[in-house]
Each structure stands twice: as C-alpha cells, then as structure tokens.
Amino acid sequence: MDYIIMDLEWNQPVSKKSYPYLKIGDKMSDEIIQIGAYKVSEELEIVDSFCTYVKPKYYKKLNSVVKKITHINKDEVLSGKSFETAIELFGKWCGDEFCLFTWGRDDVRVMRQNLEFYALDTFFIKEWYDLQTIFAIEHLGSREQRSLQYAMNFFGIGEDTDKQLHDALDDAY
DSSP states (O other): EEEEEEEEEEOOOOTTTTTHHHHHHHGGGGEEEEEEEEEEHHHHHHHHEEEEBBOSSOSSOHHHHHHHHHOOOOOHHSSSSSSHHHHHHHHHHSSSSSEEEEESSHHHHHHHHHHHHTOOOOGGGEEEEHHHHHHIIIISSSOOOOOOHHHHTTOOOOOOTTTTTTOOOOOOO
C-alpha cells in the first residue's frame, strides 16, 4: 500500500457580489487551481510525485489574496487542465491501494466540494488522515492546530530554498 500526501491550492471569488459567486454561490465557494501530491512507500520513501494546475471554470480572475499567498499567476492556471481531467489523472496516479493524508481538514473539504459540484466520484477521499491533528495529539498533547511551518520548526526541518510554502507540491513535500 502507498501513502499519498496531498495538498491543494484554490481560488476564491473576488467578491460575494461577483457574477460567478452569484451564479454558483456556496455550492463551490473554493475552486481548486493546483493539486500536488507525493506517493510514499511503506518504507517511507518517496517513490513518485504528482502536480498539475487546474484551469478555473468559474472563478477565472485570481483573488488578490490567493495570488499573494500562492504566487500562482494567471498564465499558470490558464495553462492548467480542466478539473475533470486533473481528477481523472490524479485518481489513476493514486492507484488502487493507498492511504490519503493531508495537513488539516480544508483540503478534503474543498476537494469534496469540487467533486460533488462536478458530480464526480469521491472515491479517493472517503478515508483519509489529518496529519495536522495527528501531529498535535502526538507531539503537543492537544488538538490545537499548528501551521506546517510550526511543525517543520518543531522537527528541525530547515526551509528548502528550492521550495515555497503555499505551493501544492512543495507543501505536500
């Protein structure tokens, strides 16, 4: 069995008064624009990675906060795959026997919301584990949410200058 560590980046409406949001509203309040993941063996070795940009269908204009945090630009998302294609590729990449992990609950919430919006199977997020909660319970003795940066500092993992926070593949790493 493989372990899949997944991270997502998503766009949000520029305003709740914008046409796209008025059209679809809370049915999809966050639109996925990047999927990043690493496949890790039972021996805890990275065996593969997956990363793709997803071309937004509804929230085409990148929210300024999203641009600032992720450093994703318009050209990157416009060159991305449709959500349906990206999910099909991701599902095939995951394979048949895997266990899904994320840092926090938001990624699964957003993935589920996008899958349901597009009426796609939610097969690969039916069972998953929240590493943020596991970290908090095991190492802090609480359920207090801590950032990925905090966990890196806790374990003495230095920042890799080749990687940036809030990039789906780099955060999965």
